[in-house]
Amino acid sequence: MTLTSWRAAGVAFLAGALAALAMPPLYWLPLAVLGIVAFVWLWDTASGPKSALLRGWAWGTGHFAVGSYWIVEAFFVPPADFALLGPPIVVGLAALLGFFPGMAAGAAKWAAGRWPSLGGRYCRLLLLAVAWTIAEWLRGHVFTGYSWNPLGHVWAFATPLLQGAALFGVYGLGLLTFMILAAPAAGWRASILALIAVGAAGFAGQAAMAPLDTAGGPLVRIVQPNTLQAEKWRPELRAQHMAKLVEMSRRPGFDGLAAVIWPETAPPFIVEPGSAALEYMATAVPPDGYLVTGAARGTRNREDGVWNSLLVINGAGEIVATYDKVHLVPLGEYIPFHKQLAPVAGFIGRGSFEVGESRVTLDLPRLASFSPIICYEVIFPAAVTGPGARPRWLLNVTNDAWFGLSSGPYQHLTSARLRAVEEGLPMLRAANTGVSAVIDAHGRVLAALDMQREGIIDHVIPPAREPTPYGRWGDGTLIALLMFAVAVLVALSRFTGREKTDNSKP
Template sequence: MPSFLPPIRAAAYRLPLLSGWRRMTVAAVAGAVAALALAPLDLWPAVFIAVPVVVLLLDGAGRRRDGWRGGIRPAFAIGWAFGFGYFLAGLWWIGAAFLAGAENLVVLMPVAVVALPAGLALFWGAGAVLARLVWSPGWPRVVAFAAAMTLAEWLRGHLFSGFPWNSFGYTLAPSPLFMQSASLVGLWGLTALAFLAAAAPVLLLSIGPRRRPDRLAFLAAALLFALHLGFGAVRLAGGPDEAVPDIRIRIVQPAIAQNEKWASGEEDAVLGRYLALSAQPRADGATPNLYVWPETAFPFFLTERPQALAAIADMLPAGATLLTGAARAEADPRAENGLRVYNSVYVIADDGTIRDAYDKVDLVPFGEFLPFERTLSALGLRQVVAIPGGFDVGMRRRTLVLPAAPPAGPLICYEIIFPGAAVEPGNRPGWLANVTNDGWFGDTPGPHQHLRQALMRAVEEGLPLVRAANTGISAVADPHGRILAQLPLGPAGALDADLPRALPATLYARLGDGPFWTLWLLLSGLTIGTFIKTKTRD
């Protein structure tokens, strides 16, 4: 026996005996430790310490004499505290939005920073209860924990419009090597693997009759994780992906401060910055023919400023195209101020004409629109974006046709965090165009986490990613999630790159969450089967 195991085992045996605030404190600390695995720190081994602690705490949740019902309340408390620590440590940076151009909403900062993690943690509390209801000694409890917590994460990503930011699968996605299995089972499959693999080390602490089967189960989990990494290595072994011929991209990162983006009188200066960065010569002397500008690039409605479209036409070389974020207005007498305003992407040709447009479908609650607007606005609240009534919701996801480049799948900011919803069904694009403004969050983990999720979508769909961010991180990545070029967070600049060629549709792109649900049903069936067998034997 390794010399380090006895003291670890002795400490582990004390964890199930904890109760009350001590138990919740340990669970919350474990959640915060697990969050160290998220971008930008990427300390992924942390989950192999944090998750076993939670499993041991749940072991002690059923010690009361009043049977399985007695374990529900402590199980929920453990799961909730674990989730609260994880989400608080992983999402604290959301408070920065209230200090960057939304100072009149600074009173809401504590609500956002504390209440959001507390609300998200409810899903993990429910997951812990579900796991504890089918808890069996030894390795089956690890499978039960993985199945229940994965279901909780899937529900968090779908219910009430969904918020899958920092789903647990991202804790084991620090590099493209770890991401490639997403092309088979997507983010939710990686989430199941992350919970299963992270919980498995607790099996090394088993003694007595359970020691041998638990060790074998640990080896099975380790083998599964090794196969996951091996698949990633094989998939990346082919080297760089080919580029689409004759497509030369220029991404503009203007680094416009939030208090300038919508400031009155800054319209010409903002447009001038975009035009100047776009007009800079490439290092290789070639002329770009596909320009990408970030989300809501203009502090005005582009269709109301023909001189702005004329300036863009003068800047664009012959045959070039601009893909840009912009606010789009549509007259509607029923809407506030007679206008419906959309967060959109325009396709602008070299003659300054708008050839196509896409309106954002997934709006950020409290950021771009105010839920329960009539009630909350009466209390003096409004959305962070300073547009009366907020943005309106687009009709559907759609692929944009470009004059001289492969069709683009536009994803505006937050839209790229939703797995399985990145492209228009039945109309697969040639690349993902993610335009965003992460300037709200400053130099915090937020922009790094956002980029990581965008890379995961590229791997899932087998599509290259072109990402234009106001303050960074702008990047071009291939369909394997490898970053080929990027601009760092903060400074202004222009990024030149070729467009990688798309891969054939991945298994995940073809079947969606089907492979994940097959895996989840296997885990659940194994859990329920062993639980029934254990109860029958007892």
């Protein structure tokens, strides 16, 4: 790997792109091993921090270009006014995100140069793993964050291997994952240890996944209407879309439900208090139950704005609870300073939602308390529950119709599963075109409707587990893991330094 300039960058870009194919839904794990080992070798042979940063940046650009290609699909949804902007925006986003693994490589190279005792084969892997994890955490927080496809997601094909997220969250799982995937770069002994670690983690995870008794929980119905995004907001189809939602809601078994759940922005219009549409929506409310739906919420004063919301509606057509989305997608759901720069905002996009005040936990009769999460919000660890008492379950309403049959919806589902594992709470997911799912508190998918299928899921809300360490302390457990890793790194470096000193004696 004694490559120079553009050759090294090209190899790095290709290695990062191949590693992205280990993410859902493909799970080609050997490519993740190849990609991470190449990352380590490129870092090893870099001449200094700047060279390591540029190689890491090229690796990250390739990785995120493949991992986030599905964003292009949204630009081609009719009327596709900005279709030509799709590819350059995705490439630009990948180049921006590439700086996070680049910064990890550059910082680790600087540290290795400053403290030569960190140059041992095990030290360098642990040093890179710590730097990688810090960079991933920053990627999930800087400029509102983009915590998509963290490294720990490569294990989603085997639920037992996700259980470490209950201890340290997905970022902590990523630190351990980096060490395992990078092990071949340290030799065959490290590779064997990595295989043993994966086996041990699998057995431990399986043992932790005790069966959960679902008897006695509220019975709910998830409706997946499979409405194409190109048709969703056409005025002449509104009545047809609403009739379909109500008909699916009232299918056999309706009278025994505690709630009917519709996906994000299910009604194809802005819902206002006192609207005549609420009376019709109330026909989808089961006896003594609720309709829980994503909706664009407005007020009678249109100047107040519109919110991407979750509404709980009773049989009288009254809105009894509301949650307004807090973490909006920049440039996708809102334009920064859109009110102050109205002409510019109007040119860039089709409008902006207002930002909600705070996350909530809703507690309603006949329905166990839950925290709602709208679409994109589910990708952020330690940010899915409301303040106060712990909810009994999580609800994610989303509309992934924007992204067709790409990998995006499957990766989105994986994020929902990780949040369930981290919090020890079951997750119900209502998606317009899929994937709708019932996920238990261990991240197991108990029932699902695949992409671009119309249907309903009737299921009892699974029970919650006892609070997990990550659910109790959030990123505090990640910090503890990083501190432990640094302590091990210091101990290894001292041992390596003494070993070199002893070997140099006559």
